[in-house]
Amino acid sequence: MNFASDNTAGAHPAILAAMAAANEGSEPSYGEDRWSRRMNEALADWFGTAVAVFPVATGGAANALALAQIAPPWSAVFCLAGSHIDVDECGAPEFYSGGAKLVAAGPPGRLYTPADLAAGLARHPRGVVHHVQPGAVSITQATECGLVYAPDQVAAIAAAAHGADLRLHMDGARLANALAHLGCTPAEATWKAGVDVLSLGFTKNGAVAAEAVVFFDPALAEGFAYRRKRGGHLFSKSRFLAAQVLAMLEGDLWKSLAGRANAAAAALAAGLSAAGFAPAYPVQANEVFVRLPRSLAAALSKAGARFYPWDDSEPERPLYRFVCSFATTAEEVESLQIRLKSAHASL
């Protein structure tokens, strides 16, 4: 019953098998190997367009490097309150960008909108030397609270960003979960909707450690290779990153894994609702947020369930986060529901 995070699961066995399979003979290092070249081609196919791809091993690196590429040091990165880039990377975007400012629109728990951007732009007018300048827009897909942007919602934000001469970054740590929910193509969810640069995550979806910064306009990536290198994020034995990505794309493994996680979350949400605890947000990806009586949550923890308290603005009924992963089993979900009912009854 581990619902703490989608990164507490290990990796899918196919990923480790692919890494082992890539361990044959000597290969050029630093991205010149056969697997890396195949990965580049596979991602171009996957997206149906030319892309410049830079694999890294953590989502924090992908996000911070991508933002530093598009947002000058004296700029504002507009995002939603609660964005991972703003609250969960210990200032990585600020570090990599040389001091850009994260300007987060509140409240969290919803989708970012063109109106949020308009408000941010109003407070950071271009050309006033005293204020940080508009730099970039970043959205998370699926969001940190498990919501999914429809392509037209992304397109609306992209249009507003581009209209203000800003680039749109998408933190796709859970893009696979979003795609599984949307049923659209990777292209439709990203560059066709106006995304300029994507942090494409595989780790939460079952890789060992594999993410990639993807530029849909390769010209936008100028100098990025140096940025990544001096961040310490260029791998010598690059084949082992590429092999993970290739394994994920092979036979749409990414989709079946994300679908599994989403389904588990949906089942969990249904169970919670049935027990009288409706999720706080629509459950569209692999995360479920729910308010529970504090004592009930304690009882669940005691029974072995792992999950995080998220917000205690209502002290007696805090908001809790439950995350499902590719490895979450029907038994785990069911087991949680049983515990929930029993705990609820005994309160």
Added chain:
Amino acid sequence: MNFASDNTAGAHPAILAAMAAANEGSEPSYGEDRWSRRMNEALADWFGTAVAVFPVATGGAANALALAQIAPPWSAVFCLAGSHIDVDECGAPEFYSGGAKLVAAGPPGRLYTPADLAAGLARHPRGVVHHVQPGAVSITQATECGLVYAPDQVAAIAAAAHGADLRLHMDGARLANALAHLGCTPAEATWKAGVDVLSLGFTKNGAVAAEAVVFFDPALAEGFAYRRKRGGHLFSKSRFLAAQVLAMLEGDLWKSLAGRANAAAAALAAGLSAAGFAPAYPVQANEVFVRLPRSLAAALSKAGARFYPWDDSEPERPLYRFVCSFATTAEEVESLQIRLKSAHASL
């Protein structure tokens, strides 16, 4: 016949097996897992002292993070000309430190000495506000030209560094090769000789991607966890880094692999000498540098040998680098020698 680098080899199978073995069930992430805790204990045992350990995935990250921890932004990091930190990390130490200056003592191709440090200190007097201040000392073990510091040589540098109130960093990307050469304990080669912080490398020696920053005085690591995190170098599924390190320590795998690489280099050096091409530097670890007629080198390349030109200050007889790894076979070395003789004869 790939002598291009020790990172063109894949990983040792035991490493991949260990990663697969670590893929069981759910575990806390970000270093709180069982493997990470075991790794910390195993490294404390290995060094015979309390250590603060921070695994990362690249040597560049380890070096840059370690130096940033001990050298203020307005300081000089004293090192040897040709040091990896100075010439091969695209400015990573400058980036992570916030602009510290690498002050490299020439010429390369030798060991750093207390006299080098004294000269550096003379040019960067403490307390003169116009000059960057003494910040740290960094040496590479084994060096970038394949030389190994004896413990007393390290101790002399450490004494000079500490006497100037500076910390000593060791870039141990090839520490295993140095230890295999020295036959001393990890402790003797590092903290007992005065090293304060170590970049401990496993990747070149057969890991997939596993390095660690090791502080011998845990108090020196204050704040380092945040530094690593905002560099994007904290892994969510940390067990897979720890499993690699554990596999390397298990049964002294590190030692047999490094010994193998060193032996291959020694055999290669012997062969080259026998053919009339004595190595430019004593071959103490897994690298062989040798001056060859340009035409001979070209013939070798054409015959399929991979190696790097290193320095063409003598245009007709450039310096070439041959690196052996754990995966270098006796056949490869022999094959190279045969090609060498044949090419030599035909010139």
Added chain:
Amino acid sequence: MNFASDNTAGAHPAILAAMAAANEGSEPSYGEDRWSRRMNEALADWFGTAVAVFPVATGGAANALALAQIAPPWSAVFCLAGSHIDVDECGAPEFYSGGAKLVAAGPPGRLYTPADLAAGLARHPRGVVHHVQPGAVSITQATECGLVYAPDQVAAIAAAAHGADLRLHMDGARLANALAHLGCTPAEATWKAGVDVLSLGFTKNGAVAAEAVVFFDPALAEGFAYRRKRGGHLFSKSRFLAAQVLAMLEGDLWKSLAGRANAAAAALAAGLSAAGFAPAYPVQANEVFVRLPRSLAAALSKAGARFYPWDDSEPERPLYRFVCSFATTAEEVESLQIRLKSAHASL
């Protein structure tokens, strides 16, 4: 009728006279001159305690350098929404600190409180590696909306900061105005109330360009001289900065100038109130904020008055800022009132 800012006035003639008087003979540079030494002593007297003083020429430099000294790159600087450091320095604190995060408590238009700090600390728990860590607290005296902290209010914030192991910075760009209002000693308003480092401003109060970073615990200034130098803020002909500061302290010029500005603001506030436009905030220093019908403000502008729109959250009745300086005359204030009445009547 220039109420745009206290920096649109020139300098008080005594300042320029002092600079001219300091222009005698040759002197050591970079702070070793006689005037700089006298300034250091004079400020120690003024504060009644040992201080480490670092003059610079802009308030932005003073603030950013001071914050960088006390807040690590991975930390949060807690401040009030609308703080100059957060919104009017184009990211200077982020730049100098290496990417620290300004965490501003809303709403603006009031004093910062220990409760604000407690809330900020709750959202940035110490020891959680994903979040930026508590770094420093910064308050502005007088605030950007013209309010003044009483010494015990500062002391309460300082106690809360120190209790959380944080240093308290005071942006004293208008400290003189605050002191003139409070009638207390510089010591009482700063270090006796717990301020650790002060940006002491003279420019807005009539200097050409003279500010100083003042550390009340000289040990806290370790390394600061290098930080200032590499920021390009160490003046070669330092005597001309020191001469300005000395002239300000001479005969309490600072107090009479600040008193003049405060009195003008009070008169302006009274006039506005009499005309039915009560200031939005208590007028305690030299700034008056008032909501005016947009058409009335336009009429005033047309009549030659200079002032800034500040906030148009009420579009028909925006908030305007009027700032008085040492150079504001009774005639200017009276003239504005006359225009106001006349414009008001004609609407």
Added chain:
Amino acid sequence: MNFASDNTAGAHPAILAAMAAANEGSEPSYGEDRWSRRMNEALADWFGTAVAVFPVATGGAANALALAQIAPPWSAVFCLAGSHIDVDECGAPEFYSGGAKLVAAGPPGRLYTPADLAAGLARHPRGVVHHVQPGAVSITQATECGLVYAPDQVAAIAAAAHGADLRLHMDGARLANALAHLGCTPAEATWKAGVDVLSLGFTKNGAVAAEAVVFFDPALAEGFAYRRKRGGHLFSKSRFLAAQVLAMLEGDLWKSLAGRANAAAAALAAGLSAAGFAPAYPVQANEVFVRLPRSLAAALSKAGARFYPWDDSEPERPLYRFVCSFATTAEEVESLQIRLKSAHASL
């Protein structure tokens, strides 16, 4: 007899008079005032071309900001050994650029040449991700050892730089002295010779504190205003910087002051030569470097002369630096010569 530096002199009285004259009435701040606009026009006239001008108060700020504008964080700034940017700014260029690397060609005591640049480029090949990339070229006019580049020498460097797609920066802290020596126009010495961005110094030549970053292609200055602001180098009462620059240009004050300093240095050099101590380098600007017996230098110091030891590579006969300024009198030079003869006789 103060020959320690050209910044130990005060300011020329005309500068202080101009500042006092600029102290009339209220003016927009931050560069929008009348004096700043006149300064911009005057410098465009002076250079005979459109320029983007950004005044600051220190040469360190001008250099570091200018270099950060043209050299990416992952790049090398090629310069001569002994350059002020490399050894006398406590790492300001590294700080402002976000970690660029100063690559200094030795030995010092000469002019930088296209061959130096070619050598630097050879060691930093474009496109190799492990190495910092070619970023910019910087030369000092007059150099730190008092030499002056002829326009065609600058043009040769500029051609080499532009041929490598690099911008040429000129540290013109003593440009006036160089111009006074060359007798050419400011245009000929700078943009007509290919200089892209200039640190134009007035402080050493008699200003209180006034420098300017001058871009000869205004498009190159994009974003620079924000860079300067967040460095804390945008002055609120900008008129006082502009007034200094205007006073320097008025009636070619800059030229008469620089001519005076150069003439004093020439007289000093002649006197030293006559006494048997020929300058180490041709004396073309306002600095004289000369080897003197240590005891003789000590005697001169004891007699009240101020000057700096520069290099003690010949311990018995160190190299000393004597700098003349606009304020150096014929009496001072004569007095030094008398002391020199007398001391020499008594040794």
